[in-house]
Amino acid sequence: xxxxxxxxxxxxxxxxxxxxxxxxxxxxxxxxxxxxxxxxxxxxxxxxxxxxxxxxxxxxxxxxxxxxxxxxxxxxxxxxxxxxxxxxxxxxxxxxxxxxxxxxxxxxxxxxxxx
Ligand SMILES: [Zn+2]
Numbered sequence: 001x002x003x004x005x006x007x008x009x010x011x012x013x014x015x016x017x018x019x020x021x022x023x024x025x026x027x028x029x030x031x032x033x034x035x036x037x038x039x040x041x042x043x044x045x046x047x048x049x050x051x052x053x054x055x056x057x058x059x060x061x062x063x064x065x066x067x068x069x070x071x072x073x074x075x076x077x078x079x080x081x082x083x084x085x086x087x088x089x090x091x092x093x094x095x096x097x098x099x100x101x102x103x104x105x106x107x108x109x110x111x112x113x114x115x
Contacts, residue, residue, distance in 0.1 A: 026057070026110045028089050038066060043089050043107070045071075045081065055081060055091070060112040063101040084109050 028043045034056040038044060046054040053072050059065040069079045069091070080092045088110030096104040096115075104115040 024060075024111060026089055026107060026112075028083065028087060034066070034068075052081060055079070059097065059101060059103055060105060061101050061103045063103070065097070065100050067095060067097065069095065 024041065026041050026043050028045055030045050030048050030052070032046065034044050034046070038056065038058050040058050040060075040062070042057060044056045045052050046056070054068060054070055056066055056068045059067055070077065071079060071081055079095075082090045082092070084090065089107060090109055091107040094104060094106045094115055096102075106113040106115065
């Protein structure tokens with residue numbers, strides 16, 4: 001109880017100071033299927049390296065839409081997933097939702113770059 005209150009307080013102070021660098025940073029989770037309640041800032045990768053075939057993640061604009069992208073080069077459209085030295089994911093090309101919020105962004109080095 002006390003611990004979580006202290007932690008929340010520290011996180012709030014770090015937020016005020018602009019030091020919560022992990023906010024908005026995407027991490028990769030390899031899985032067989034997308035979870036029922038996907039979390040924000042998590043890139044769910046279906047399959048295991050080198051046989052990864054799709055990614056799924058919540059739209060970064062917080063509209064709640066689940067974005068699913070194909071990684072198989074034989075199917076179109078197809079995205080490429082790369083990982084940085086610390087596992088930070090990048091997706092190529094950009095993601096452009098044609099429906100709903102119409103968000104257009106890059107995921108680069110684990111961060112969202114809005115277009
Ligand atoms: Zn959205």
